[in-house]
Structures are given as C-alpha cells and as structure tokens.
Amino acid sequence: MTMTEVADGVHRFSDAYVNFYVVEGREGLTLVDSGLPAMWTPLERALQGQGFSLQDIRALVLTHAHFDHLGLAKRLHLELKIPVWVHAEDAFIAKHPYRYRHERSRFVFSLTHPRGLPVMASMARAGALKVPGIDDVRHFPGTGALPVPGSPEIVFSPGHTSGHCALFLRERGILFSGDALVTLDPYTQNKGPRIVAGAATADSALNLASLKQLAATKAELVLPGHGEPWTGGVEAAVSIARANGPV
Template identity: 70%
Template sequence: MTQAEQRRAAFTTVADGVHRISEAYVNFYLVESRDGLTLVDSGLPASWKTLDAALRGLGHSLDDIKALVLTHAHFDHLGLAHRLHTQFGVPVWVHSGDSFIARHPYRYRHEKSRFVFSLAHPGGLPVLARMAAAGALRVRGVDGVTLFPAEADEAGPRSLPVPGYPEVVFSPGHTAGHCGLYLRDRGVLFSGDALVTLDPYTGRTGPRIVAGAATMDSRQNLETLAQLAQTGASLVLPGHGEPWTGGIKEAVAAARRAAAA
C-alpha cells in the first residue's frame, strides 16, 4: 500500500504487522497475526470511523479484532472499548490495578489539579481542546473486563493469549495498573503513557513522562521506566506523540533527564 493510500485508510504501518492510528493527538495500534487482530488501546469515541477505515484499508473488518488490550484505562485509551465489547463481543484486557478506572474512566488519581495545571501550561490547551472535540468528555466505562495474569507483576513478562502474544511489562506510576506491552519477535514496545513523546498537558515533545495533571505518582513512573528499558526494544510506540526509533534505553534516559512536569 502506498503512503497516499495509507493516509486515506487513516493508519500508518510502523513495523511488520503493526499499524498506528492517530487522531486528536492520541495513538492506538492494530497488531496483525495469523489468528486475528489485537487492538492496543482504543483512542477516543470519534475514532470509530477512523478505526473502521483502517481495518478496511488493511483488508480486515471489526469482526477480525479478537482482543482489545489496554496499557491503562484512562478515558483517552478507553474510547472505543465499550462499543467494541458490547456490540462485537471483543474482550477488553486490563491490569487489575486499572479495573476500577475501566468502569469509571473519570475517577482516577493524579498529583496536580488539571484546571490549575492547564492555566499554568497553555501549550497543552490546543491538544486538550482537540481531545475534547473527539469525545474525551463522553467516554463510557466497561464492565466485565478480562484481567492480566496476576503473576505478571512479580515473575517478569508474561505473554497474553491474544493475537501477537504481547508480553505484559508492569510499569505502574502513571496509573496503579499501567503496563507496557512488548512484541518480542518484532522488537516493538507499546509504552502507553508511561513514556510518551508528546505530553498532552504541556505540549512538550521528546521522550518524557506525562505531567502530574494526569499521572498518579511521577516518582514511581520514573522509577518503573527501568522495567520498560529491560525489554531492549528497538521501536517504542507511545500513547501520545511520534514513534521513537532510537530504542527504549535511549528513550528512558531522555525521559529521566526531562523529569516530571
């Protein structure tokens, strides 16, 4: 498929069988496998048509999605989950630490007042406005989620039984149950919001953690970047911002230098 065709199909192929969908400064991803598709995160409600267009551009349909796996359950990653789960029977996988947020996407812990922080950091306002226009204020929660295996927290990465078999990399801090997802055979790490290349709350770019206006514990977030670094992934695909091709170790070092906002 040519680049022009990919633009019309609303996706970008970023690795073998891995496709990025980006809308309103939020990324989510399709993973192709012989046994179907896994969706990693699910953007905002306005992305439904974008997802459908991407699937058709890849020669698939919504029925080919066998699982939605969440890096975490904040509203901007949960946007399509309710509809996929209730209308298409797609199981929604999440860490137990984020199961409450999955049901109540606007009830989560964060260090700083979002309103006050936004006034002090106007660079993030255009990003947040785009997200709001894409439905950030009307995301529905999901009941009946499927939980990651509990042993993934302590025993190192464990593969999920979904297409692509991503390994769960427990990396709390942004939320209590945040997890990276690693495709070992492709060298690809989905870093969610534990490490981004665009902070929606400041508008700053480059590897960093998300500001305290949306992060539960910035110190823990910075500490647990070590778990992501241990994967040695060559390609990092964040929840916000452009893919990082310099490798996870370099990204983690840059994020630590940037510190918390």
C-alpha cells in the same frame, strides 16, 4: 485519523494527539488501546483499506484505563463481543473513566501551561468528555504473554496509573509504552521522550522508577500513547525521559 504501518504487521492510528495500535497475528487482530469515541468510523474505514474489518479484532488490550485509551472499549465489547483486557489495578478506572488519581490539579495546571489547551480541545471534539466505562473486563495475569493475537508480553510499569502496563512484542523488538513513556506530553505539548505531566499522572516518582522495566526489554522501536514512534531504542528513550524529569 491517519493510519500508518510502523512495523511489519503493526499499524498506528493517530488522531486528536492520541495513538492506538493494531497488531496482526495468526488468529486475527489485537487492538492496543482504543482512542476516543469519534474514532470508530475512521478505524473501520482504515481497516477496510488494509483488507480487514472490525470483526477481525479478537482482543482489545489496554495499557491503562484513562479515558483517551478507553474510548471504543465498551462499544467493541457490546457490539462485537470483543474481550477487553486490563490490569486489575486499573479495573476501577475502566468502570469510572473520570475518577482517577493525579498529582496536580488539572484546572490549575491548564492555567500555568496553556499550550496544552488546544490538545484538550481536540480530544474533547473526539468525544473525550463522554467515554463510557466498562466493567466486564479480563484481568492480566501476573507476568508472561497474553493469550491474544501477537502474544504481547506484560511489562508492569505503574506510576502513570496504578495498573499501567507496557506491552512487548519480543520477536519483533517492539514496545507499546502506553503513557509510561511518551514522545509528546499532551498537557504541555513538550516533545521528546518523557513521562506525562502530574495533571494526569498518579505518581511521577514511581513512573520514573518504572522506566527501568521498559529499558530492560531493550526494544528497538517504542510506540507511545502520545507522540511519534521512537526508533532510537528504548534505553536511549528512558535516559532522556529521566533527564526531562517530572512536570
């Protein structure tokens, strides 16, 4: 797993085609999403390399509760008492990580889009098939900033899941887009701004419509759940994602 500082006080962890992030705040660290189970030790070592520890994490905030974003949640909560935040509409998925709506059959999709199979295999090696659910979660408020280090603002952006939320660091011009907008679709390996294929997305039409909430932030830097950071501004990313359309 690699760790890079993508902006002042914001670190990206990337492995098995999955990204999650650490935000430095005055009161400690906030983890945005949590990857997969095998990423625990690499995360611990990467934090130590920056002068931090797992004990410095004050909150885990989930953009959504799919298994590849939920991987460390239960262990962080049980072992370190770290609160886990998620939108109420995704609380069921957080408890049951493999029971979520998607438009297209994953089996059939994998047969017609075999380029995604190496990605799925990489995720499986990182523990994607054994992510534990968690039911002791805190629900997002309707709007505004979360009371966690960094004070990320909630950008409700359903479609990928019913409760998907991007997170906006207004003062830093940074948007964590989760899977509402990615720069790599893990199901096709297509690159560039887009929404995730229907094999993992609940409602592609709603996802595309929700991109207007992301564009409204006018964020300069977009940090997705999959793929490289986008430095060309969120409005340009949204325009390209709309043109790419659903898969």
